[in-house]
Amino acid sequence: MLLDGVNHIAWISKDAARLGRFYADVFDADVGPTRPHGREGGETMTVIRIGPHTELNIFVIDGNTEAARQTPMWGRGRIDHVGLQAASPEAFTVIRQRLIDAAASDGTINDFGSAQSIFFRDPDGLEGEVLIAVV
Incomplete structure (x- = not known):
């Protein structure tokens, strides 16, 4: 690549x-x-x-009022959300707890087979996702 x-x-x-x-x-x-x-x-x-x-x-x-425009998934425009890669399984666990503590996520882990993820909303309402590969 x-x-x-x-x-x-x-x-x-x-x-x-x-x-x-x-x-x-x-x-x-x-x-x-x-x-x-x-x-x-x-x-x-x-x-x-x-x-x-x-x-x-x-x-x-x-x-500019664009930051206030948050609509449901797939209705937010060309870029819908940001996916961040956790550095390690341990980092994924720490991030998950911090997101829960910040009331930015309910902590639900999504299993995509080759990866797991957690969705969150930042203070502006932008949706994000943290992923970690499953080995």
Whole structure:
């Protein structure tokens, strides 16, 4: 393969600081500073590093209401949810408990045969999934 995973996923948030705290608390992510972005003003970008070469690029844009638009699965547009790969079975267990503690998931484990997953909702309402391969 010519690719080695995902470099970043960009999305619009209502509150990058709140989102950064969630990803830091649950996934041990590193949250960078919030910086101005764009040429018109009223737009910021915060980088949340979630893996060795994977980031979430979080944008807050004055007057943009897209972050509030969360509809049922498969009704959210071209990108429906984000799937994150747990580093190990132990990490999957820790993440699952942290998601439950944060009231972001009921902890249900989905069995897809070759992988197990847990769905969650972040503070903006974006649905995510954490997966681990079954060996």
